[in-house]
Amino acid sequence: MDLVNLSSTALYTAFVLYLIATFFFGATIRDRRTDGKKGNAGKIAIIITVIGFLAQLVYFIARWIASGHAPVSNMFEFLTFLGMALVLAFIIIYGYYQLSFLGLFALPIAMIIIAYASMFPTELAPLVPSLQSHWLYIHVSTVALGQGILGVSFVVGLMYLIKQVDQSVKSKGRTWLEFVLYLLFVLIGFVVITSAFNIANYNATFEYSAGNQVIATEYHLPAIAAPNDSSLVTEGVMKPWFETPGWFQGEDAGRKFNTVIWSIISGTILYLVARLLFRKRIGATIQPLLKNVKADLLDEIEYRSVTIGFPVFTLGGLIFAAIWAEVAWGRFWGWDPKEVWALITWFFYAAYLHLRLSRGWHGKKSAWLAVIGFGIIMFNLIVVNLVLAGLHSYA
Amino acid sequence: MRKVKCECGHVNPLGTVLCESCGKPIAGNQHIDGNDGKKLLNMRYDGMARRSQTYTKSFVDRVWSFFSSVKVGVWLIVIALVASMVGTIFPQEMYIPPDAPNRAPSVYYEEQYGVFGLIFYQLGLHNLYSSWWYMILIALIGVSLVICSLDRFVPLFKALRNQKPKKHKSFLSRQRLYSESYEITDEEVVKLKEKLKKRRYKLTEANGHILAEKGRFSRWGPYVNHIGLIIILLAAILRSTPIFYMDEYVWVREGETTVLPGSNGEYYVENKDFILETHDDERFRETLEKEGMVASNYQTDVVVYKATRPIPGAEPELEPIVEDSIQMNQPLEFDGYELVQSGYQLNEFTNMTFKIHETDDSNEESLGTFTVNLMEPESEFVLDNGFRVVLDQYYPDYYLDDDGIPASETNFPRNPAFVFFVYPPESENAEVSFLGIGKNIDASGENEYKLGIADFEMHDVSGLSFKYDRSLPFFGIGAAIFMIGVIQGMYWQHRRIWINRTKDGELLMAAHTNKNWFGVKKDIETVIEDTNIKMVDDQQELDEKEK
Ligand code: HEM
Numbered sequence: 001m002d003l004v005n006l007s008s009t010a011l012y013t014a015f016v017l018y019l020i021a022t023f024f025f026g027a028t029i030r031d032r033r034t035d036g037k038k039g040n041a042g043k044i045a046i047i048i049t050v051i052g053f054l055a056q057l058v059y060f061i062a063r064w065i066a067s068g069h070a071p072v073s074n075m076f077e078f079l080t081f082l083g084m085a086l087v088l089a090f091i092i093i094y095g096y097y098q099l100s101f102l103g104l105f106a107l108p109i110a111m112i113i114i115a116y117a118s119m120f121p122t123e124l125a126p127l128v129p130s131l132q133s134h135w136l137y138i139h140v141s142t143v144a145l146g147q148g149i150l151g152v153s154f155v156v157g158l159m160y161l162i163k164q165v166d167q168s169v170k171s172k173g174r175t176w177l178e179f180v181l182y183l184l185f186v187l188i189g190f191v192v193i194t195s196a197f198n199i200a201n202y203n204a205t206f207e208y209s210a211g212n213q214v215i216a217t218e219y220h221l222p223a224i225a226a227p228n229d230s231s232l233v234t235e236g237v238m239k240p241w242f243e244t245p246g247w248f249q250g251e252d253a254g255r256k257f258n259t260v261i262w263s264i265i266s267g268t269i270l271y272l273v274a275r276l277l278f279r280k281r282i283g284a285t286i287q288p289l290l291k292n293v294k295a296d297l298l299d300e301i302e303y304r305s306v307t308i309g310f311p312v313f314t315l316g317g318l319i320f321a322a323i324w325a326e327v328a329w330g331r332f333w334g335w336d337p338k339e340v341w342a343l344i345t346w347f348f349y350a351a352y353l354h355l356r357l358s359r360g361w362h363g364k365k366s367a368w369l370a371v372i373g374f375g376i377i378m379f380n381l382i383v384v385n386l387v388l389a390g391l392h393s394y395a
Numbered sequence: 396m397r398k399v400k401c402e403c404g405h406v407n408p409l410g411t412v413l414c415e416s417c418g419k420p421i422a423g424n425q426h427i428d429g430n431d432g433k434k435l436l437n438m439r440y441d442g443m444a445r446r447s448q449t450y451t452k453s454f455v456d457r458v459w460s461f462f463s464s465v466k467v468g469v470w471l472i473v474i475a476l477v478a479s480m481v482g483t484i485f486p487q488e489m490y491i492p493p494d495a496p497n498r499a500p501s502v503y504y505e506e507q508y509g510v511f512g513l514i515f516y517q518l519g520l521h522n523l524y525s526s527w528w529y530m531i532l533i534a535l536i537g538v539s540l541v542i543c544s545l546d547r548f549v550p551l552f553k554a555l556r557n558q559k560p561k562k563h564k565s566f567l568s569r570q571r572l573y574s575e576s577y578e579i580t581d582e583e584v585v586k587l588k589e590k591l592k593k594r595r596y597k598l599t600e601a602n603g604h605i606l607a608e609k610g611r612f613s614r615w616g617p618y619v620n621h622i623g624l625i626i627i628l629l630a631a632i633l634r635s636t637p638i639f640y641m642d643e644y645v646w647v648r649e650g651e652t653t654v655l656p657g658s659n660g661e662y663y664v665e666n667k668d669f670i671l672e673t674h675d676d677e678r679f680r681e682t683l684e685k686e687g688m689v690a691s692n693y694q695t696d697v698v699v700y701k702a703t704r705p706i707p708g709a710e711p712e713l714e715p716i717v718e719d720s721i722q723m724n725q726p727l728e729f730d731g732y733e734l735v736q737s738g739y740q741l742n743e744f745t746n747m748t749f750k751i752h753e754t755d756d757s758n759e760e761s762l763g764t765f766t767v768n769l770m771e772p773e774s775e776f777v778l779d780n781g782f783r784v785v786l787d788q789y790y791p792d793y794y795l796d797d798d799g800i801p802a803s804e805t806n807f808p809r810n811p812a813f814v815f816f817v818y819p820p821e822s823e824n825a826e827v828s829f830l831g832i833g834k835n836i837d838a839s840g841e842n843e844y845k846l847g848i849a850d851f852e853m854h855d856v857s858g859l860s861f862k863y864d865r866s867l868p869f870f871g872i873g874a875a876i877f878m879i880g881v882i883q884g885m886y887w888q889h890r891r892i893w894i895n896r897t898k899d900g901e902l903l904m905a906a907h908t909n910k911n912w913f914g915v916k917k918d919i920e921t922v923i924e925d926t927n928i929k930m931v932d933d934q935q936e937l938d939e940k941e942k
Contacts, residue, residue: 067678097913123681126674126689129723296935300913307885307910314881319874328724330735330860331642332870335524336490337483347476354469359429359437384483 004124007062010055011080015114017052018087018107021045025103029289042100049103050091056084067124069132072140074125079117079381081141085148086110089305093152097301101293106155112184115191135324142316143342147377149309150349156302157370164295164364167284173364174283180371181282182271189267190259197221204237206230206254217255221262227254299362302370310349317342341380348373399424403563410449413442416559418566435934436569438907443550462539463546471536478532482523485515537628544621555614560599560606562893562905570893570905572916572931579902583926587894590922596892605894614909616884623877630869642862644737648745648770649854652700652713655732655861662732663700663713669739669855670694693736694722695857699729721859731863738858744769744808748850749830751782751817754842764849769808781820782844788814793831807856817844890915904931 024045060081063071071077090106158180165173197220204219208230217227226232226240244254271282278285321342322332333339352369355361399407405416412428413420413436420430420442427448428437436442447463450456461467485508491498497506500521504512519526567573588598588605596607633639643657647666655662672692674683683689698718702711721727726735746768750761763778767786776784790803793812801812812831819826828846829836835847890908892915897903908915912933919931 121682121685123685124678125682125686126676126679126691128690129693132691133724296933297913300911304911304913311878311881311885315878319878322870322874326864326867327726330726330733330737330862332867334489335482335487337486340479340483340524344476344479347472347479351469351472351476354465354472357439357465 003062003066007059007066008122010059010062011114011118014052014056014059015111017048017055018111018114021048021052022104022107022111024048025100025107028100029104029292042098045100045103046091046094049087049107053084053087053091056080056087060084063124069127070137070141072137072144073127073131075120076117076122078140078144079120080114081144082147082151082381083110083114083117085144086113086151087148088145089149089152089309090155093301093305097297099293099297099301101159101290102152102156102301104289105159106152109151109155109184112187112191116187119191119194130328133324133327135320135327139316139320139324142312142320144316146309146311146313146316149305149312150377151374153302153305153309153370154374156298156305157367157374159290159293160295160298160302160367161364161371162283162286163290163293163298164367165283167281167287173368174281176368177283178281182267185271185274185282186263186267189265189270190263192270193221193262193266194259202237203234205233207233219255219258221258223258224261225254225258230254295363299366302367303356303362306349306352306370306373310353313349314346318346337384338380341376341384345373345376345380348376408444410444411442412437412444413566414563415441415443415554415557417561417563418442419563420565420569434569435571436566438570440547440551441554443554445546445550447546459542459546462542465543468536468539468543471532471539475529475532475536478523478529482520485512485521487523488521533628537625540621540624544618548618551614555611558599558606558608560601560604560893560895562604562895564895564903567893567895567903567905570907571912571933571935572906572919573934574904574929574931576902576904576927576929578900579896579926579928580900583928584894584896584902586926587922587928590924591892594918594922596890596918603896605892607892607894608890610887610889613883613887614889616880616882616887618880619883620877620880623873623875623880626873626876627870630866630873633869634864634866639866640862640864642860642864644858644860646738646740646856646858647695647697648743648856654702657861658732660711661702662730663702663711664734664859664861665698665700666857667696667698669857670696671739671741671855692722693739694720695736695859696720697727697734697859699727699734731865733860733862733864735860735862736857737860740807740809740856740858742809742853743856744811745852745854747811747848749784749815749846750849751778751784751844751846754837754845759845759847761849762844767813769811783818784846785816785818785825786813787816787827790831815846817842817846819844885910888914890918892919902928904928906931 022045024041027041028045060071063077072081086106087110090102090110094102161173161177165171165177167174202220202222204223206217206219206223206227207214208217208227209215216233217230222238223232223240225242225244228244230243232240244257274282274285321339325334325339326332348369352366352373355369356366398409399411399421401407401414401417401419401421403414403417403419405414407415407421410424410427411421412424412430418441420436425431428439428442430436445463447460450459485504486492488500491500491503495503495507497503500516504516504521506512508515515521523529584603584605591598591607594609596609599606599608641657643655645653645656645664647653647664649666649669652663652665654660655664670692671690672694674689674691679689696718697720698715700713701716702713704711717727717729719727721734721736723736726733746766748764748766750759750764752759752762763780763782765776765778765784767773767776769791772786772789774786776786778784788801790801790812791808791810792803792805793801793810794804796802810832812829812834815828815830816825817828818824826842826844827838828842829838830846830848832848835845837845888908888911890906892904892906895903904919906915906919916931916933923930
């Protein structure tokens with residue numbers, strides 16, 4: 001077996017192990033309900049998680065050797081690494097607090113991120129000159145670790161909200177919480193629909209002119225939104241319903257917009273199916289699982305993850321980033337959208353830490369902030385990379 | 396100044412919330428830290444008097460109070476955050492793509508983004524991060540940082556230096572972690588002390604009362620990190636002066652030696668060769684097929700010269716000082732300057748050689764040739780055989796503009812085109828020829844002689860940044876101090892456990908930490924093992940937890 005295959009098999013193995021570990025973490029709920037003292041499920045679950053993490057490490061190292069550079073240089077590699085960092089952060093925090101429920105929520109989030117990653121091109125890609133620097137690896141891996149730890153605060157904040165938001169009365173909190181959960185469904189929808197059409201090998205090609213060139217874009221999902229001013233070349237496929245407006249900028253704007261539409265459609269369908277199945281809001285469905293967790297403890301873990309993740313993020317996302325930019329471009333800061341969003345993230349968590357100093361900013365408010373903070377991180381990863389083109393935009 | 400005397404005899408300064416000695420809440424001042432009607436005491440700064448809370452009359456007092464409020468600080472940070480977001484909606488001026496149809500900001504934004512683009516431009520958001528108001532915002536954060544830190548540092552310093560183990564019961568019972576135990580023997584207390592020491596607590600004792608404390612230095616973390624931030628802001632101010640920062644850009648052709656702008660004629664650089672390499676590695680075959688060419692190296696081989704002028708005003712004498720290759724991620728450093736690989740232009744024309752032949756001659760036999768230097772073209776060429784050629788128009792980078800009139804897009808010879816007047820020997824009447832790459836037009840259709848491109852030479856051009864940045868060490872120091880401060884404040888915590896005993900064997904235990912309550916509870920659990928001391932209750936108030 002060659003290294004590339006070994007690497008993707010290892011990643012797949014890790015994914016499956018995380019899935020199995022999630023079920024074992026789920027089983028710990030039953031444990032507590034029946035006899036009150038801790039069973040073995042929690043122990044097994046964490047062992048499987050660690051093995052999964054090791055498998056992912058094999059993926060990482062094999063790919064590194066195969067490509068000759070640390071696999072953190074495109075969307076697929078970075079997001080996969082972020083998922084790995086989230087698992088690592090979870091393992092560390094589990095070691096301290098021994099809270100099995102955390103696994104039940106953290107691992108699925110990590111899995112969604114990894115699945116999302118593998119929807120991007122996974123072939124080995126060469127490095128352009130600006131990326132050929134050790135500082136790249138140092139910068140990117142520290143950023144991912146920091147974001148992974150902050151990701152734990154998101155997971156715990158979300159758990160806190162699911163537990164504490166009153167599902168029996170209508171409130172803004174209840175609506176927004178359901179919306180956040182719905183967004184997770186959209187991400188899953190994206191993964192499901194992309195995989196389905198990939199397996200079916202769907203392809204439709206559009207051509208449009210930019211300047212004096214004719215550019216071809218390949219769609220792997222049926223085109224609902226065609227590229228602006230384009231014509232469909234492939235025959236026998238679904239005709240587009242409308243064109244992407246011209247003010248959508250950047251390479252492949254049409255295809256990305258089309259993907260967003262599909263994700264929303266399939267996410268919504270999945271969400272509605274889940275609602276029909278449970279006959280309850282998703283928040284209300286999950287809430288009973290968290291009955292035995294102390295809200296205080298969740299609040300504490302959420303805050304601690306931020307206090308641990310903030311310095312790591314600062315180091316990777318601002319300081320190492322600046323050093324690398326200085327070496328590569330001769331300027332350590334250039335107000336590139338990606339840099340600005342790293343600064344925004346940093347400001348946000350600084351605000352979070354200051355607010356925590358005062359009374360009245362614990363509990364729900366702070367949990368919302370932890371959720372929003374990770375939203376900013378994901379925005380930086382997804383929207384800034386794919387939409388606001390800049391020096392960093394991958395793919 | 397009015398002082399407040401506590402029942403324990405200690406005299407506290409005006410504005411004190413908790414007695415500096417015994418911690419008893421001072422009546423009438425509880426609103427300052429929001430303790431009114433709460434079970435738990437606010438332990439920030441140990442209830443010391445703070446200037447911002449005590450003096451609020453004069454103008455200076457008000458400014459001080461305003462900036463020392465964390466609420467104001469957070470608002471400033473949030474405003475900066477939102478402003479920064481706004482600037483990323485559309486590209487900043489310097490990120491307008493080079494291949495945009497029209498790069499003038501007044502046109503670009505409206506053309507690309509319609510009304511929203513126009514508004515973006517008119518509000519000046521295309522240069523947001525260097526706008527005066529953004530600078531002021533950042534400066535205000537700096538001011539707030541300084542005042543806020545000073546306002547709290549001094550009282551905190553005093554409070555932590557003189558701590559008394561004996562505390563008033565109303566202080567202890569209003570801590571978040573608190574327990575009362577009865578009939579505790581001296582042996583048990585000895586055991587407790589041993590275990591506390593093992594957990595690396597420092598003990599202070601007075602009359603059998605104990606204060607166990609650890610990680611106090613972490614309380615200075617925020618002040619250390621704020622100092623780091625201030626150094627960074629100061630470094631940014633330094634960087635805006637030419638003494639600390641210079642950044643120039645220079646285009647150098649292969650084979651050319653030019654003066655480095657900004658060096659006062661002291662340094663010259665020669666571009667010996669520009670190299671662009673691309674990936675062609677079996678491992679990346681799939682990606683390369685999909686994406687086409689991917690560059691693997693941008694490199695300029697340069698020689699840097701130092702100029703000496705034996706006689707002022709004379710042509711400088713150039714003495715080579717370094718010869719090296721500059722690559723992306725590997726700038727060249729010399730004499731405190733830096734040359735950074737920043738851009739390139741491939742395949743510009745250096746010169747073009749033309750030949751004259753008879754229009755009817757199908758063999759196009761040459762009657763004579765002449766060479767045009769495309770950087771500095773001469774205007775007239777006299778050939779050996781008596782032909783005279785005048786270069787009437789030269790378009791280095793030819794295109795037809797919107798009105799169909801020939802024009803040059805740039806001044807770089809990337810796509811040269813020419814209008815020549817050809818004077819045959821002894822003739823005063825010129826024949827007009829228009830030539831360009833793939834174009835050879837005889838407007839009259841009656842020319843006896845025709846021009847053709849016989850040969851050409853090409854070169855690459857390398858774009859180099861020439862700069863120094865002497866503010867970097869200050870940014871480095873600031874960032875290092877910031878990181879030390881943050882780690883100090885985040886990865887360690889200040890934990891205090893008070894153990895007070897009354898005469899009848901009663902033991903009051905209370906604990907406070909600035910973060911990580913889970914950790915301090917674990918500590919207490921281990922130190923009270925094998926004793927009858929009761930585990931502390933977590934009295935965190937419901938309103939803080941939210942129902
Ligand atoms: C972007 C700017 C800032 C950053 C990155 C920053 C960072 C920090 C950090 C990391 C902490 C430690 C928090 C903790 O231990 O939980 C802190 C504490 C603090 N900051 Fe800032 N800060 C900034 C601006 C400000 C401003 C403008 C103010 C003024 C209002 C301020 C006032 C404080 C105060 C009062 C503390 C608590 C000090 C203590 O615990 O004794 N900070 N800051």
